[in-house]
Amino acid sequence: MAPQLIIVLVFFFWPAITALRQSLYVQDAFGLGETFAGLANFTRVLASRSYHEALVNTAIFSVSVALGAMAIALLLATMADRVLRASRAYRTLLIWPYAVAPAAAGVLWMFMLDPTLGVLTRAMTVLGIDWDFRLNGGQAMALVIVAAIWQQMSYNFVFFLAGLQGIPASLLEAAAIDGAGPWRRFWTITFPLLSPTTFFLLVMNTIYAFFETFGTIDTTTSGGPGGATRTLVYKLYQDGIVGLDLGGSAAQSVLLMLMVGLLTLVQFRYVERRVQYH
């Protein structure tokens, strides 16, 4: 068997099948006894209010993070592409946040926005904003979104910049000679030519927002207050690792697997049609 196939089998199929099996059983934590439960775990998860809330949270969080991180990265990449002097220094600085671990990024933002000690909190108090993400769910969500965007922005930046550099300058110059302004040049030439990059990043950012933001949430809000920042992945962790509800968390991970698979399928089927590969 090809070695790469073995890796896929061991690290993907085996755990996936274990999860699928576990999601059909009710089991105590120590594995001393288990009873077949059919789809009871799934119905219990799907009927629970906290799962619905986590679903809504994940939708808000993922859309905000993916769009925010991509929009800001695109803006910065367009700007950095035009910089003539010290461009290397600018680029390095803009790529830097990606080297920070998600958990550390979360802590960094938490310190700046801590309700009692944060630097930014003081600034907001001066502006008359009552900042307390430990009690205000909307503010807590804003905090994790900002921290997650800040992290992912650099990754997007690298790809957008590379994409921009792949666009032939002659095209843009010809358009300029024909009298197209910068705004028009961007939307009619640059943006469509960037669409393969944008599509790739859309898929990657969705996956990032779904799975890789766990550390950011865990170190800042731990899913609180009142479950306002509990995403599907965070709930899975809380139920499975902390709560030791193996059947329920396995059912959740199967659902999550289906959801992300479906989302990626939709993206490839409907969004990719609009992508122009060149």
Added chain:
Amino acid sequence: MVKGFRGIASMAALSTLALGAMPASAATDIVWWHAMEGGLGDKIDEIAEGFNQSQSDYVVKPVYKGTYSENMTSTIAAFRAGNAPAITQVYEVGTATMMNARGAIYPVHELMADTGQPFDPDGYLPAVTGYYSTTDGDMLSLPFNSSTPVVYYNRDLFEKAGLDPDAPPTTWEDIAEASRNITDSGAASCGFTTTWPSWIQLENFAARHDIPFASEQNGFGGPAARMTFNESDAVVAHVQDLIDWQQSGVFAYGGREDQASPRFFSGGCAMLMASSASYASVRDNTENFEFGVAPLPWDPEVIDQPKNSIIGGASLWVLQGQSDAVYQGVARFFNYLSSPEVQADWHQFTGYLPITDKAYALTREQHFYEENPGTEIALKQMTSGEPSDNSRGLRLGNMPQIRDVIEEELERALNGDKSAEQALDDAAERSNELLEQFERSVR
């Protein structure tokens, strides 16, 4: 790298052999997984080292495995893989899960009887061991680090507000009154804040006022327990008070676990409700002001004499699947751990409660409480009377998640999303789902 390390290790082994320090027969290893980091972790190594030096048959090997929940998950995974440690430290909220895993654990009272080690259950403090014993008083796990909530207050701010720092508030009404004085006089922006909201404001509130938190003697009677805290008018009134106080500045919510502490350290709040084991951390973080310790308040309209508060922290569980020699060693180690000297040292160093009467007496003889004012408050609060069914503790399945649920609903009440009654009803309803699920899984 690996080779080099092995080389050093074998050289070290050889030199120990040469020195004759190795016993004739190889000592039995006893692996102990724990979740104590930093200074507490060092202290654990010291205790193990002390035991290893005291005899030559057994070597206790402590291993730090991360947070409480990480350690518990690791222990369970190791047990399922047949590699469980002999001893593992489990937080108090994991007690129901452990004790219901009958094939996985070796109850301490059985271990002590089977190994023939001297063991006097009456020498332990019932308020501490009760949490980890059956309703008949048989000890299931050895209490290790137990603490109970107390009130830390800022003496300087009390003086500023015209309050007597030597007469801290003892009832909830006094707390509210003192807080109003503090905010009105401008001494601080908030009266009090709390750490561990569910543990201190609900679980301990219920215990201290002899209110059943859940049916089946708070779950001690079996996994059929369901929540009852929402049926108590006193609990609803207390949460309503917290909501009102949050509005008026008497109280400021500061988050879960220990997240609220900085509000007290920075002088933002004049009082902090926190674990007695936070003593060292409070001392180290309050260099700018003098602090005092007071008992957890109660409401005289609900109860004449408050019951004992309940403990938090963790206990040591023995797992199945080890050899008899290992169990002999574990029993001897538990005896060593329960000795007055080790207990008193642990208690004085960490602020956790001693588990035996003798350790308490020894600490008193050493004048520790006089030299460290406030450190005895927690013990007095714990030992003031016989624990009742409602103040022995909680033994509810899925308790880590239940705490999350309760704190979530509490947060929703405090930020104005729900009324106190609604939040408590929802908390009970959601907790009951978790309890039902637990009951099914252990059947």
